[in-house]
Amino acid sequence: MDTKTKILDSAEKLIVELGADKASMRKITEEAGVNVAAINYHFGSKDNLISAIVTRFLTPLEEDQTTRLKKVMEKAGDEAPVLEDLLRSQLEPLYEFAVSNPDWMNVFHQFAAAYENEDFFKQNLKAILEKKLLYLADCMEMALPHLPRMSLLRRIAFFRLSAFGIMKGECIMEESIAILGIDSDPEAMLEELILYIASGLRAAPILP
Numbered sequence: 052m053d054t055k056t057k058i059l060d061s062a063e064k065l066i067v068e069l070g071a072d073k074a075s076m077r078k079i080t081e082e083a084g085v086n087v088a089a090i091n092y093h094f095g096s097k098d099n100l101i102s103a104i105v106t107r108f109l110t111p112l113e114e115d116q117t118t119r120l121k122k123v124m125e126k127a128g129d130e131a132p133v134l135e136d137l138l139r140s141q142l143e144p145l146y147e148f149a150v151s152n153p154d155w156m157n158v159f160h161q162f163a164a165a166y167e168n169e170d171f172f173k174q175n176l177k178a179i180l181e182k183k184l185l186y187l188a189d190c191m192e193m194a195l196p197h198l199p200r201m202s203l204l205r206r207i208a209f210f211r212l213s214a215f216g217i218m219k220g221e222c223i224m225e226e227s228i229a230i231l232g233i234d235s236d237p238e239a240m241l242e243e244l245i246l247y248i249a250s251g252l253r254a255a256p257i258l259p
Contacts, residue, residue: 055093071164102175115144134194202256
């Protein structure tokens with residue numbers, strides 16, 4: 052394993068196990084078996100190191116969503132894409148990611164808390180998400196031509212917030228399933244979610 056990967060693995064491990072406040076640079080260097088100079092050489096600063104961890108953590112999900120989104124657009128050809136297919140291209144990878152990383156939201160918050168400069172974190176997150184999100188907006192605009200651009204962008208933000216919120220609130224969802232006697236088949240639940248969100252996205256825009 053190369054030194055850079057060893058530092059990344061060690062920093063990620065300590066942040067997850069100890070929490071952001073206790074994963075000091077000293078502990079990271081001890082865990083990785085390197086000195087501070089090695090971290091400075093490969094990353095330049097602790098914030099750059101954390102950014103590399105966040106990028107490594109989120110990029111597979113973002114790339115999977117983008118790949119599936121492109122396939123939907125290729126399938127549509129010259130026609131408008133099907134909204135449900137666009138939503139499925141984003142929600143299926145997110146669901147699979149959440150299943151593979153059940154504690155991912157807590158882990159992500161620990162990464163965010165490890166930054167010394169909050170603006171640095173926001174800029175890194177923007178760099179990871181911006182290109183995919185703008186492409187998603189362009190695709191959805193083709194599926195929802197009746198919506199003004201600003202209404203569409205707001206609804207995409209709502210869609211992402213609700214999707215991440217549902218994945219985060221898994222224990223609340225489990226309680227609802229138990230109390231209401233819902234069949235918890237994951238494929239059926241995902242399809243219901245897609246239909247639910249699609250209805251909101253298709254709603255008529257607010258009149259000026």
